[in-house]
Amino acid sequence: MSDAALLEVRDVKKYFPIKKGALPRRQAAVLKAVDGVSFAVARGETLGIIGESGCGKSTLARLIMGLSDPSGGDVIYDGSPVTQKMPLALRRRIQMVFQDPYASLDPRMSIRRIVEEPLRIHERLSGAEKTGSIVPVLEQVGLGPDALGKYPHEFSGGQRQRIGIARALVLNPEMLICDEPVSALDVSIQAQVLNLLSHLKKSRGLTYLFISHDISVIKHISDRVMVMYLGQVMELADKKTLFAGAAHPYTLALISAIPTAHTGKKTTRIILEGDLPSPIHVPPGCPFQTRCPGAADICGKKRPELRELSAGHYAACHFAKGCERI
Amino acid sequence: MKRYVAVRVIKALLTVLFVWTVVFILSRVTGDPVDWMLQSGGDMRAREQLRHNLGLDLPLAQQYFRAIAGMLTGDAGTSFYYARPVSDLFAERMTATLTLGAVVFGVTILFGVPLGVFAALRHNSVLDRLTMGFSVAGYTVPNFVLGILLIFIFSLHLKLLPSGSVGTPAHFVLPVIAMSVAPAANVARLTRSALLDVIGQDFLECARAKGAKESRVIFKHALRNALISVVTILGAQLGYIIGGSVVVETVFAWPGIGTLIVNSAKQRDFPVVQFGVMIICISVTAINLLVDLSYSALDPRIRGRD
């Protein structure tokens, strides 16, 4: 992929062995949380990752943060490999915003301590210098200096998420991994946080990897979108292409499944049969075949490659549009 | 499941062997039975002869393997003191101990579980606080202290109940109280907290929404879920009762294996002590195994796992 990529993920796999039995514990199965995922994120862009439970999006986030090591493949950030042992100088360039603003802030720590903690780890600064770097960040996320002495319980969910964002920004990272950052928030607050993230991206020139299960949020925030299912990439394209001409049946179903609050525009809905298979029992061949309305023999035999249909538009389907039947 | 049981049984046997070994060594380290048996001192030759007869002149390792081989072939040896087969001594006294233990365990369940349930249902009420107060008091007072206290009040002062030995149901009253207060208190406390954990759960609301009456919600839906923790604690209490019987039987001169073990320990009657400890150890590990196995009967989430 492109040379200008800030983050490059090359055929990354993360398998978790499932052990069973008393003594000795034997490996009974493998949970393929992430199974051969490749993509690149260019500096300054927002890549949205969408998928349902078990699609591996959060495991992928952990791999990119260097919180766990892949079972195979490489995560390369600006030319250097990302691992659990990567140097602090590299680690500080990627920061994360978490889903649950109630669980991700230590209730016993003041806002000052929460936000300055990354500084304590990465920099040697005096108290005044630390305050000097925190206050502007808090202001950027819409909180005044009076917040410094307060504790998380004194803030609402939306404000807590702002604090979480400030903590991620205090080290001046280039890239933010946002793992479902607005899922726990009410819609009216969700819009505030999304706007804040868009604004910060522009003012600080950030690169985002934005993970969500909410396709309308993904569409709003992303430049390019990657659709995941059971640990594999189903489709990857820039936003306009994906929403105007999705090639993968799963993407189409996902888009059509969203109930819209606009009457009169109801389109025919594709309702997928059956349940999401467990990532322990990923069907051989195409992972989506068990629910795909257009599944054929080949789908059970051969795993479809992620192929470029048109410039920058990739899909992993034997019958994707613009793709000769095999 | 079979595999799981097999592994657990092997683990349990290893535990028994370990405990037995520790007792074997400890009892030999703490003194020589010959000193006790020939209290007048006796001459060296008599001592040596006695040692030889008892098999104590052999190297420790040899004594150890002989004892194990004996156990495996069903020969628990002969008591130094009574000069009778150890198995006979235990057989005579087993009934007394088992009867007492069964009554104590019954009383523990009969009082502990309902008290815990009512305390949980009346959470933060006077009844709840009283139960919890009783519970703390109950398990902080050691059973032998309670036993002596009970004898002092009811036998010596009020002269209402016999202070020891067996015979009539009245003989049961004091030892049963002394032994069951602490386990009943524990069971009440843990039943309460297990039920409180369940009481806030969504599925109880769902049961109510189906139209189940409150009694059904509590006694069918909630208690059935709390039972998993209650059974665990009951198993632990049974172990406690077995261990406690050793001391309480002595206090009340109850002619069971507890008294036998305590006396034999004083007399350095190694074969009796070793066999007694092994019986206790086997019962406790067997109970733990049964408790673990009951989980899969009680909790379907555990059932399919192995």
Place this chain on the structure above:
Amino acid sequence: MDELLRVRGLKTYYYSAKHVVPAVDGVSFSLRKGEVLGLVGESGSGKSTVARSVTRIFNKAYTRIEGGEILFHGRDLLKVPDRKMSDIRGRHIAMVFQNPQTSLNPVFSIGNQLAEALLLHQKMPRTLAREKAVELLRQVNIPSPELRMGDFPHQLSGGMQQRVMIAIALACRPEIIIADEPTTALDVTIQAQILDLFTRLRGEAGMSMLLITHNMGVVAEVCDRMMVMYGGVVMEEGRCAEIFDKPLHEYTKGLLACIPDLDEDKDTLYSIPGQAPRLEAPVTACRFSGRCGKAFGKCRGQEPPLFALGGGRAVRCWLYGGEEAAG
């Protein structure tokens, strides 16, 4: 008159050591036979408390209904003693909850829990109850229902568990189903299946439903009429088509505008400024006035009543009633 349920001036308060929280502060509505009424709002709006007040499923230690009437077939449910409510729950008014994972009892089989729902209200042999249970599972599209009867809740996926919950709710053919965020915990493709199931069941069984949700899309999908709640009161109500077409209350407008639209691209989303109000503070103004772009003097001095605009439409806003609206 095909009115099944009429709620008038319902007030449900929560009591804590420090505060009295009027979670529901005077809510009125009616539910007709065969109708699906949506109750929309954000967290703290009181929508779930309304639902739980109808069947009185809440913790009595800190929740009390302080006023109002809940007329079911003309009979006030608030006058029914607690122990008699179990005859109404499940039999006449059934509920579906948000978290199917925790709403089914983990230690009983699916078949057992379904049969219980039937046997609690109807006398029948157990074998017949089982047959009926299988039929119910089939009705909610559970594949090979006979096999699923012996399964335990943890063996089913979230979507399947919610289908079982719906089957339990349907067991006694209740007149009303109250569904509290029934699809919030589910994945989107599974949510689509469940919404489809609701639409189908409603056609087949002619049941009335009170659907509580925070998701405007879900309301648009299945409801006939809707009520928008905020801070314990109804802000706007009316037919869904009308409200989505032309929302009147500033809060409703805001709620609709802040959902990112799949069909258009905007750099900045509309967002409602500020935070949800603290409920324990005494009400001396419109509850939304602190966040409303159109608030004027009167809004901050007096809470507006719910102005009826005809055709079942009503708005709690001074812009649509009182002298200002006339002038």
